[in-house]
Amino acid sequence: MSETRLIQGRYRLLDPIGRGGMGEVWRARDESLGRQVAVKCLKPLGPHHDPSFTRVLRERFRREARVAAALQHRGVTVVHDFGESDGVLYLVMELLDGRDLSRLLDDNEHRPLAVPDIVEIAEQVAAALAYTHRQGIVHRDLKPANIMRLADGTVKICDFGIARLGHDIGFTARLTGTGIAMGTPHYMSPEQIGGTEVDQRSDLYSLGCVLYEIATGAPPFDLDDTWAVLVGHRDTPPEPPRRHRAELPEYLERVILDLLAKHPEQRPSDAHELYRRIVAGRTVPSYAPTVVAPRPSPRPRPRPPEPAGREARLPSWTRGMTTGPKATGTALRTTPPDPAAGLTGEWTTRALTAGTGEPAPDARPGPPPATARALADRHHAGLRLGRLGRWTEAGEVHRAVAGERARLLGPDHPDTLASRYEAAFALSRTGHAADALRAYKQVTAARIRVLGADHPDTLAARQEMAYVLGRLGRHLDAHQVYAAVLAARERTMGPDHPDTLRCRHNLAFSLSRLGRLDDSYRMACQVAADRARVLGPRHPDTLVTRYEVAYLLGQSGRWAEALQTYREVAADRARALGADHPDTLAARHEAGISLGRLGRGAEALRLYRGLVADRTRVQGPDHPETLRARHGLGVNLGRLGRWEEALAESRDVCAIRARVLGPDHPDTLVSRREVAVSLGWLGRWADALTEYRQVAAARERVLGAGHPDTLASRDDEAHCLQQLGRGAEAAELHRRTAALRGRRPAGGP
The missing domain is CATH 1.10.510.10 (Transferase(Phosphotransferase) domain 1)
Structure with a gap:
């Protein structure tokens, strides 16, 4: 291929970087996104292949390329795109250094x-x-x-x-x-x-x-x-x-x-x-011969560096805090202190029989120092993976370390429980809320038994229990746990401790989920003010609460104030975290939603175009947040009456979500509904009915016939039937959904 070749009007081949039996690999430039990629050009389909074989081969290529593109793991090369150009099959991949x-x-x-x-x-x-x-x-x-x-x-x-x-x-x-x-x-x-x-x-x-x-x-x-x-x-x-x-x-x-x-x-x-x-x-240390030498004087361990973003004026008691995550799951986490030293003084004391100095019956000797250090290194490797958002891999590491620590130290050792806690945290961040809740309950029970009910680590586990209860829709249970943890934190740590403030933030969040918007807004505003006073106005935790204040303003219909707050948070996050940080991009997305709610569709459309470009560049075209931004783009195209463009965008996003997230994922179904909305506005009601019915059937299969989302989809279907002049069918469908609504228990989801 020529060095000036432009494939599909997008990928410009620059220079070859590898050759093999199947073709060539080129360094190329993606002209649309302005990034360097690798393009593997497979050997041309020559005339010796008959047309039927060539058709089968192209289909197999598309199938295998889709399989490769669907793989999302840090240990697998990312495939961005694939296709055929002038008889040459090509794959577009990340360019590896x-x-x-x-x-x-x-x-x-x-x-x-x-x-x-x-x-x-x-x-x-x-x-x-x-x-x-x-x-x-x-x-x-x-x-x-x-x-x-x-x-x-x-x-x-x-x-x-x-x-x-x-x-x-x-x-x-x-x-x-x-x-x-x-x-x-x-x-x-x-x-x-x-x-x-x-x-x-x-x-x-x-x-x-x-x-x-x-x-x-x-x-x-x-x-x-x-x-x-x-x-x-x-x-x-x-x-x-x-x-x-x-x-x-x-x-x-x-x-x-x-x-x-x-x-x-x-x-x-x-x-x-x-x-x-x-x-x-x-983790098993290699044998090394013992050399008799004078025992060196112990050197003090260096103090670990301050966590990123922590301002110098913070009080000394904030160093090395072991706190739970923020309510939204988007802010930075605090790294626990290094447990490499092996048994802590507190654990050693608890492992001794009171007043005798002898080991308790269930006490175990500590592992060799090298083994303890190796396990600590693995634990911190898992924490680093989590900070990078690679939660599946982080969970695998923490589960392996937890098993090894349980064998060497015992199931109730604080280090074992720390690894089990992090494994549960990874479960919650990968959508396994029920599994995470079970794991947190076990860690909480063990920490109460070993450390006591008011120990900070016990309270952290209870706070995470509340978080996953909220994720499971059990908002009243979550609220009760948050309230109990807050009382314990205020009693043992004081009202201004960052862990106490974090729990108050979570409690405000849970109030909003119970429909108590005024109470939630008042508490969130107070937490934002307190965090600004204690941590600083641009600390990530402060900005998380200000983000929540903006959300509550929107929930109350105060969209102009919400827009202003989201814009302020986005600007402050750009300065504190960087313009490309996920939290900064999230605030920009919410500003776009606010613009749409205010009827400022043209401004929202410009914002979403820029956001789609930035998310594609930073996170990739198939990332769920990139697709969420593209969904917003399609919605605002519809608001501006550009329904053909809205339909094309919604269909594309729906297809990618079905491939990446699954056909029954809630985000996929939201996109499919948007396809139906666009078809309806274009007067294609028969096609819209097909889409609405698919959404309703999927929601009924996943959520149940009486779930509010399923019932809303049935209402969409009935409206479509009315537009097609099938009033009797629409009335019967309305009657069935009304009966299902009547059977829903009070206070149900």
Whole structure:
């Protein structure tokens, strides 16, 4: 392809960065979004393929590309777009700053990588495979060239779906004299070689080959003859890696050899089990000979740095606070103090029998210091993932650390409970509110038993219980828990402690969910003033409460005041957090909603266009918040009477939401309803009826026949029937919905 080639009027190819049997990879510029991307151009569809085969191939390409584009994990290369241009199939992917493992080995003159690097690569690839295998996706061609290590240490797997496409097209190199045309010989599983059905465990075998190579410098069967390589995979036990490199940890050798088992059932059952084994293995300290030397004087541990955004004038008691999250879940979290020192003085005291100095019957000895430090490092790695919004991965880390801490320290040790608390927090942030509530209840009960009912950590867990109760729609229960926690915080910490102020913010939030808008507004205004006094007017916590004040103004119909407050919060967040911070973008979005409510559709449309561009640039085109901004754009196109454009935008957003979130997700159904609204305004009532009925059926299936959203959808359907002149059907539908409304219990959702 020419360097000046512009694909689909959008992607300008700049220079080639890789070639292979299936085509080329180019560095390119996305002219629409102004960002650098990688474009993989697959080999042209030549005239030797008949038209029917070409049609099937294009469909398979679209299917495999959609699969790759739907994968959302930090360990998988992001696919932005795909299509066909002049007979060339292409994929548009994120441009990675790093080198694949094959090049790393070449750069190292095929000497093995350092042991910590091998373990880190193994752990990250296992986590990525655990995710993709849960989606039912098997890579089929895992090899060093398909695993990238970025400059920041992140490891990514590339080319999901490409191996199967290569087999369909016939571009993979055929093995001399074998007739086999799939996979790469040095990394093929025995079942691939035998032509039998492959599953996720085939990827684990290939990963074992990769780890063997980066650990020893050569693949397990490093032979020149292809047939000998295949026979080796099928029939010959691999030589243990430690015979080539004695300093490899024994657990790592065991993991690699188990991955290279000839029969799939002898390998780890899945990638998640592999991940757990790697994490557990790296926490066990290696043997080191004891050297007798004078005991050095202990050095004081350095004070951890102040959390980002905390102003210097804050009182000293705010340092190292262990607080729960904000009510909206959008503000910064406070990092707990480092538990690497092992057993705390408080825990040690509680573990002793009163007045004797002897261990209590259930007290356990502490783990070796190196193990405690390793677990603390893993715990903090999970916290970092959470701060980056990578909650699924954070939850996996915290659950693994919690299990290991429970084994080493005991199930009720404060460090074990800290990991269980963070695992519950990750559950709540990934939409598993019911599971999070159960986990928080267990942590709360244990902390009451071990630390006491008024301990700050116990109160933090109770406060999180209230948060997930609200997420589950149990607003009265949430309010009661918040009120009890607030009383305890005021009694033990004082009214101006940031944790107390956070609980008061949560309580104001719960009042609004109970319909007590005036009480909620008064309390939120007071909390905002108190936070500004204690923390500063532009502290993230202060801005969270001011954001809530704006929300309450809107709920009360005071949209002009809400707009002004949202704009002030957006400006202050841009200064304090940055223009591209998610909280800043959220305030801009709410300002757009306020403009629409005030009938200022043209201004709202301009705001949403800019917001869509910024969210696409920062978070990607398929991110739920990007799609939410595009939904707002479509709504305001309709408000301006531009219904054809509104219909096109709503349909596009609906299709992407169905792919990314699922066809029955509430956001997808909101977009589908917007499609129906646009069709109605265009006079296409028969088409609108089809959409309304699909929304109503999905809501009834997910929420139940009597849920307010389901009943609203049935009203939409009845209105559509009236517009089509089918009054009798509309009346019957109104009668059924009225009966369902009458059966709803008082105070129901």
